Amino acid sequence: MRLLRHILVAAALVAAGASGAVAGAPERVVSMNVCTDQLAMLVAAPGQLVSISHLTRDPATSALAEEARAYPIHHGQAEEIFLLEPDLVIAGTTARPTTLSMLRRLGVRVEQMPSASTLGEIRDNIAHMGELLGQPERARDLVARFDERLRAVRGRPYAPPLAAPYYANGFSSGGRSLAAAVIEAAGYENLGTRLGLEGTAPVPLEVLLMHDPALLILGTHDYDAPAKAQEIFAHPALERAFGRARRIEIANSAWVCGGPFTADAVEALALRRSKTARAPR
Amino acid sequence: MTPRATALVYLPLMLLVALLFVGSLLVGPAGIGIARALEALWSGGADPIVLVMQEIRLPRAILAAAIGAVLGLSGAVLQGLLRNPLAEPGVVGVTSAASFGAVLAIYSGLSASLPFALPLMAMTGAFLAVFLVNALAGRSQDTLTVILAGVAITTLCGALTSLALNLSPNPFAAAEIVFWMMGSLADRSMDHVRLALPFILVGAGLLLATGPALDGLSLGEDVARTLGIGLTRTRLLATLGTACGVGAATAVAGAIGFVGLVVPHLLRPLVGSLPSRLLPASALGGAALVLTADIGIRVVMPERDLKLGVVTALLGVPFFLWLVLRARREIS
Numbered sequence: 001m002r003l004l005r006h007i008l009v010a011a012a013l014v015a016a017g018a019s020g021a022v023a024g025a026p027e028r029v030v031s032m033n034v035c036t037d038q039l040a041m042l043v044a045a046p047g048q049l050v051s052i053s054h055l056t057r058d059p060a061t062s063a064l065a066e067e068a069r070a071y072p073i074h075h076g077q078a079e080e081i082f083l084l085e086p087d088l089v090i091a092g093t094t095a096r097p098t099t100l101s102m103l104r105r106l107g108v109r110v111e112q113m114p115s116a117s118t119l120g121e122i123r124d125n126i127a128h129m130g131e132l133l134g135q136p137e138r139a140r141d142l143v144a145r146f147d148e149r150l151r152a153v154r155g156r157p158y159a160p161p162l163a164a165p166y167y168a169n170g171f172s173s174g175g176r177s178l179a180a181a182v183i184e185a186a187g188y189e190n191l192g193t194r195l196g197l198e199g200t201a202p203v204p205l206e207v208l209l210m211h212d213p214a215l216l217i218l219g220t221h222d223y224d225a226p227a228k229a230q231e232i233f234a235h236p237a238l239e240r241a242f243g244r245a246r247r248i249e250i251a252n253s254a255w256v257c258g259g260p261f262t263a264d265a266v267e268a269l270a271l272r273r274s275k276t277a278r279a280p281r
Numbered sequence: 282m283t284p285r286a287t288a289l290v291y292l293p294l295m296l297l298v299a300l301l302f303v304g305s306l307l308v309g310p311a312g313i314g315i316a317r318a319l320e321a322l323w324s325g326g327a328d329p330i331v332l333v334m335q336e337i338r339l340p341r342a343i344l345a346a347a348i349g350a351v352l353g354l355s356g357a358v359l360q361g362l363l364r365n366p367l368a369e370p371g372v373v374g375v376t377s378a379a380s381f382g383a384v385l386a387i388y389s390g391l392s393a394s395l396p397f398a399l400p401l402m403a404m405t406g407a408f409l410a411v412f413l414v415n416a417l418a419g420r421s422q423d424t425l426t427v428i429l430a431g432v433a434i435t436t437l438c439g440a441l442t443s444l445a446l447n448l449s450p451n452p453f454a455a456a457e458i459v460f461w462m463m464g465s466l467a468d469r470s471m472d473h474v475r476l477a478l479p480f481i482l483v484g485a486g487l488l489l490a491t492g493p494a495l496d497g498l499s500l501g502e503d504v505a506r507t508l509g510i511g512l513t514r515t516r517l518l519a520t521l522g523t524a525c526g527v528g529a530a531t532a533v534a535g536a537i538g539f540v541g542l543v544v545p546h547l548l549r550p551l552v553g554s555l556p557s558r559l560l561p562a563s564a565l566g567g568a569a570l571v572l573t574a575d576i577g578i579r580v581v582m583p584e585r586d587l588k589l590g591v592v593t594a595l596l597g598v599p600f601f602l603w604l605v606l607r608a609r610r611e612i613s
Contacts, residue, residue, distance in 0.1 A: 206337055
């Protein structure tokens with residue numbers, strides 16, 4: 001009896017596939033990670049994505065916080081997600097293993113996707129999301145538009161000026177980080193890469209000042225509540241060293257997750273470089 | 282001890298503080314040559330070296346010296362006033378109460394609009410703690426009662442600090458519990474010097490003024506009374522001085538423990554136990570200890586933001602245990 005029902009369900013799925021998206025495309029997808037959420041929102045067909053993480057509504061980490069309000073949210077609990085009756089769950093690689101194994105035990109298909117730390121990996125992730133959701137066409141379009149925007153800012157200068165992103169608590173981005181990839185694509189040299197740092201690492205204010213970067217990249221830190229972590233941005237030394245012409249604000253959400261919106265950051269930085277190249281400081 | 286012998290202790294201590302102050306200016310991740318570094322202290326302009334020296338290293342050295350001095354001083358005063366060898370602002374609960382006051386000022390957003398709310402709230406916390414310890418310990422001069430009152434206040438304020446920071450919607454706040462419990466001078470600026478130094482100086486002045494009265498008190502309360510020493514006035518000076526000095530210090534550097542405990546005990550054999558002589562020496566000794574600890578942090582683990590209170594606690598706790606053992610031996 002059970003077997004018969006499975007066959008019927010499979011047949012119905014194939015029929016649905018024939019009538020629209022690629023055969024076997026999942027119909028109820030739940031995404032569990034800020035990064036996969038945003039890619040899924042861009043790639044999924046209307047109604048295909050049933051729920052996303054509550055973190056994706058936070059503008060501090062998510063570039064699509066506004067759009068995320070249109071989707072029901074969950075808090076990453078296994079039972080919460082199981083009750084949504086998903087036929088595909090997409091998680092990041094940092095998801096709680098216990099939650100994922102619980103979902104798998106309950107018979108839910110779970111796929112994990114690593115977060116991008118290069119522009120190439122953004123392309124791969126979009127394409128992979130297209131395959132998972134059975135929407136390769138939409139993914140291909142997104143990648144093509146992304147590549148077009150990046151091509152428009154190419155033209156790396158002979159001596160790239162030095163740029164340094166500076167986050168709360170005096171952290172910066174080193175090599176093998178998406179921020180460094182964006183900064184280099186925009187025609188700058190990244191300070192953290194020059195210092196031999198990996199990922200997100202602290203750079204003492206003294207060291208930052210002594211390298212005297214041409215551009216200080218500050219995140220937008222729009223938390224409702226203050227914290228000592230952000231005091232560093234009001235340090236008089238930082239104020240005196242970097243005037244308005246030598247600092248730029250790029251929303252952290254542009255490179256917390258890689259996505260088509262990461263091109264916004266590349267464009268903003270490249271625009272600043274071409275402006276300052278014409279008018280020497 | 283003769284004045285000349287006292288000078289023999291003060292002069293080397295002053296020299297030591299001066300040397301450590303210059304040493305503190307010369308240590309840092311940027312690695313600047315000695316000559317260029319010292320020259321940049323006096324020159325103008327916005328050269329990176331000038332900025333590093335004037336806006337990063339100078340405030341750090343000033344704060345280390347001032348905070349160490351007021352912590353050492355208040356430790357010596359509290360030990361004299363309570364006639365308790367274990368008393369010091371950290372043990373008595375003053376620093377953790379000041380921390381809690383500062384936490385309320387910063388994370389409620391009050392200090393963003395009113396900068397002076399930060400030291401004032403920390404001082405209020407410190408004042409309440411000294412007041413509470415006095416009220417809890419009452420007339421009893423029992424060592425244990427004071428310490429227990431201090432433990433109660435420290436535990437309560439520590440818990441409230443953690444609660445306040447965990448409730449903050451800012452994701453960074455929770456990680457900052459460590460700063461408020463362990464203290465640090467990393468990335469402090471001239472703004473912090475302007476906020477804290479005036480109050481630290483006033484507090485130190487009030488604490489130093491208790492010297493002659495504490496001399497009398499060291500002979501016993503009754504003798505002090507017959508000498509015409511106003512006990513209430515002395516208590517008030519010590520309370521206000523500790524609240525003001527330790528409160529302001531904690532507001533900008535977090536809770537730095539054990540300085541007030543270790544320093545007076547180390548110096549007592551050198552200057553004698555007469556408080557009026559011990560107080561200035563303890564100020565110098567405290568400055569030297571915190572400067573040393575802060576230099577040590579930057580030399581031993583330059584790339585990790587090791588907390589200042591960790592170093593002072595590592596130095597102070599064995600000392601504290603030794604004092605406890607000695608106290609036990611005296612009782613039995």
